[in-house]
Amino acid sequence: MLEIRDLRVRFGAFPAVDGVDLDVAPGEVLGIVGESGSGKSVSMMALMGLIDPPGQVSATALRFQGRDLLGMSASQRRRLIGKDIAMVFQDALASLNPSYTVGHQLEEVLRAHLGLRGAAARQRATELLEQVEIPDAASRLKAYPHELSGGMNQRVMIALAIACSPKLLIADEPTTALDVTIQAQIMDLLLRLQREQGMALVMITHDLAVVAEMAQRVAVMYAGQIVETGPLPEVFEAPKHPYTAALMEAIPEHNRGARRLQALPGIVPGALDRPTGCLFSPRCARVQPHCREARPDVVEGVRCFYPLIEESVA
Template sequence: MAALLTIKNLRVQFGAFPAVDGVDLRLDAGDLLAIVGESGSGKSVTMLALMGLIDAPGRVTADALEFQGRDMLRMSAAERRKIIGREIACVFQDALSSLNPSYSVGFQIGEVLRVHLGLRGAALKRRVIELLELVEIPDAARRAEAYPHQLSGGMNQRVMIAMAIACGPKLLIADEPTTALDVTIQAQIMALLLRLQAEQGMGLLLITHDLAVVAEMAEAAESARAGSNQVAVMYAGQVIETGAAPAIFEAPKHPYTAALLAAIPEHNRGAQRLAALPGIVPGALDRPVGCLLAPRCGQVQPRCQSERPALLTGVRCFFPLTRNSEHV
């Protein structure tokens, strides 16, 4: 049986700069895959490539970029439009800028239903209200007439989720879905995504920079359903560690994963300073010859500076950490 999503050797180039550099990912129906990394790691660009949203001068190549066995790279724009928004849906990170301020939220949800399912009239209005109720928006009939600026950030994010699940997608991509929301609302949105995934049997691909969010979601998903919970850590366009949650949090193998975990505030209670990884993700002009993390890694050795490691047994590192290793 074909995987829901298969990505092999995906590359996205902007000129000579590899924004995504040989990424391999797989997601099965009903599973959760979290892609984690700092801003500039290539997480969102990977998903934009999947949806055909990389414009010139960007160039996308892959050995495989398949959704349910269908080649997303070779299909026409018209064929892709039938899939994106219906079978593959995305919740973007800033709901207020993603929604159109000139139309009510009900109209915008209805537009998805009109385009992909052909709904009209009373059936359309009824389905819009059902979707708003499904994402736990109170007084749904009245809120459907509201404009984005009249709703809170959390409510607008729920509207985005309602739009995304309107056609019963098989794959839901959540790109930093809790950005700019307070902690209480973040937890509610994450719980909502997990509930909808469990009820509708969707594959859920979560993109985030926050490992704490992934750990909480994986723990909640573990107790709620039987699906697999996987994590892929990205750095500078490459997947540098993959593993099952929560095992990857308990025993990270890559120094970068360990550094991300060490920076979680809960792990710094009683410390004078929050643990931090020095430096920034390399760009087009400062890409190292060897391991891409070498200039920032506290465990760097001469080999790391001259050779680039491959992803072997789930980790891209010549000197992976063990349970007794010190974190970066």
């Protein structure tokens, strides 16, 4: 369904996304994980056409169902984005328009993409709020975003995203700033909707447990590159890239009895401290001289000169 080859996003001299290759099959659940600054959100924003100048987007291929997204006109892309490809953003309150009611914003999507108006649009908007389990849906159509809780606003965002039954839904940290109980409800809701509608779901998150529960496949990103990709639970049970292994080792469950959680020293490189060799080399415990001189290619799903072999995270 989705084919991405050599996706690059630059902001001046800084490569926020640096040669990403990714495929998503119809009905698949793909998890994208990595630290803040790894390029997860920017990759998907580029797919949605939401990178504004001075950001520059290029790719060898950026296709959805065989259609070239980069070659589309702005009007062609507007017809596709929001209908066949939709996105749930991190901060619902910042993404919803505070000047309009929830119902108005839902009806705007339905009018733009499906041509629904009047009573038909209101009826469909009510059904969408019921679908995302918002109680008293008809009266909630008249509410403004500031009158709803964080969890309710996130459900409204999901309703907006699924309004036109998209074939691909991207969820970018959809539970940020929500309490743990509400997080679980939102994740359960997304997975239920994915199964009911048969859509592909790309889940961007820091939470490895969420990915392990929900996704069939995972892509691990670091410094704008995918460093490991493969099926679950195989990748988490036996990671091959040192970065994936470090993420797994930092999970609290893997540190029972220890005085401190295991941590990865250093930070994701920025514009001014980007290594000439492997981007992970300054933080890697297994680094070799060759790693500092050249950048590895992806071989069998791993971007590493010296991948971990037959090692697993207990």
